[in-house]
Amino acid sequence: MSISETVLITGASTGIGATYAERFAQRGHNLVLVARDKSRLDALSARLREKYSVVVDVVQADLTQTSELATVEARLREDARIGILVNNAGAAQSGSFVDQSTDSVASLVALNTTALVRLSSAIAPRLAQAGSGAIINISSVVGLAPEYGMAVYGATKAFVLFLSQGLNLELSPKGVYVQAVLPAATRTEIWERGGYDINTISEIMEVADLVDAALVGFDRREPVTIPPLQEGARWDALQAARQGLLSDIRQSAVAERYKN
Numbered sequence: 001m002s003i004s005e006t007v008l009i010t011g012a013s014t015g016i017g018a019t020y021a022e023r024f025a026q027r028g029h030n031l032v033l034v035a036r037d038k039s040r041l042d043a044l045s046a047r048l049r050e051k052y053s054v055v056v057d058v059v060q061a062d063l064t065q066t067s068e069l070a071t072v073e074a075r076l077r078e079d080a081r082i083g084i085l086v087n088n089a090g091a092a093q094s095g096s097f098v099d100q101s102t103d104s105v106a107s108l109v110a111l112n113t114t115a116l117v118r119l120s121s122a123i124a125p126r127l128a129q130a131g132s133g134a135i136i137n138i139s140s141v142v143g144l145a146p147e148y149g150m151a152v153y154g155a156t157k158a159f160v161l162f163l164s165q166g167l168n169l170e171l172s173p174k175g176v177y178v179q180a181v182l183p184a185a186t187r188t189e190i191w192e193r194g195g196y197d198i199n200t201i202s203e204i205m206e207v208a209d210l211v212d213a214a215l216v217g218f219d220r221r222e223p224v225t226i227p228p229l230q231e232g233a234r235w236d237a238l239q240a241a242r243q244g245l246l247s248d249i250r251q252s253a254v255a256e257r258y259k260n
C-alpha cells in the first residue's frame with residue numbers, strides 16, 4: 001500500500017473520525033473529510049494542512065440524504081487517488097425500541113448501514129481492479145450483545161461486522177484489505193448526541209487510545225480489531241465455535257429435535 005494514497009473518512013468532524021484524520025495525516029496521507037458540520041471540517045482541515053503539510057479536501061454531506069450520499073459515492077468511484085475508505089460516521093439512540101420513533105430508527109439504519117454499504121460498494125470495484133487499498137468499517141462491541149438493550153444500534157453494528165468479514169474474505173485475495181473495528185464505550189460526543197449520560201458509564205476508553213489500537217490492528221491486517229478485548233484468544237474461540245456450528249448444519253436433513 002503506497003503512502004501517498006488519499007484516505008476518505010466519514011464522520012471526520014469530531015470523535016473517532018477526527019482522530020483517524022489526525023493519525024493518517026501524521027502518516028503523510030492526503031485526506032478527504034466528510035461530515036455535515038462544514039465549519040468544524042474546515043477548522044480541522046486547516047490545522048492538519050498546517051501541521052502535517054498534507055492536502056485535505058472537505059465534503060459537506062448528510063449521509064442519510066440520498067443525493068448528498070451520491071456525491072460521496074461519485075468521489076469514491078472517480079477519484080483514483082483515494083485508496084483507503086474509513087466508514088466511521090454513525091450515531092446511537094437511547095430508549096427502548098417501543099419508545100423510538102419509526103422515522104428515527106430508519107434514519108439510524110440509513111446512516112449506520114445503508115450509507116456504509118453504498119460507500120463500500122462505490123469504492124470496492126475500483127480497489128479490486130487496482131489490486132490494492134483498504135476499507136475500515138467502524139462497528140461496535142454492541143453488535144455482539146443483544147443483552148445491552150440497544151437493539152437497532154446493535155443490529156446495525158452486527159451488520160457492519162458481518163459485512164466486513166464477508167468483504168474481507170471476498171476482497172483480500174484481490175489485494176484489498178477490509179477491517180472491522182469494534183470499540184466499546186469511548187469518550188466522544190456520540191453519547192450526548194444519542195441521549196445518554198456519559199457519567200453513568202463506569203469504564204470509558206479515551207478516543208486516542210482507541211484509534212491508536214485500531215491502527216495497530218490495521219497495520220497487522222487483522223480482519224477484526226477489538227481494542228477493549230483483553231484476551232484475543234476469546235475472539236478466536238468464538239470464531240472456532242461458529243465454524244463448528246456451521247459444520248453441523250446439513251441442508252437436506254431436519255434435525256432430530258424437530259421431528260414429531
Ligand code: NAP
Pocket residue numbers: 010011012013014015016017034035036037038040061062063064088089090091092111138139140141182183184185186187188189190191193
Ligand atoms: P461522534 O463523536 O458523535 O461523531 C460522529 C461523527 O459522525 C461526527 O463527525 C458527525 O459529524 C458524523 N455524522 C453524524 N451523523 C451524520 C450524518 N447524518 N451524515 C454525515 N455525518 C454524520 O461519534 P463517535 O463516537 O466518534 O462515533 C464514530 C463511530 O464509532 C460511529 O460509527 C459509532 O457508532 C462508533 N462507535 C462509537 C463508540 C463510542 O463509545 N464512542 C463505541 C462503539 C462504536 P456531523 O455532526 O458534523 O455530521
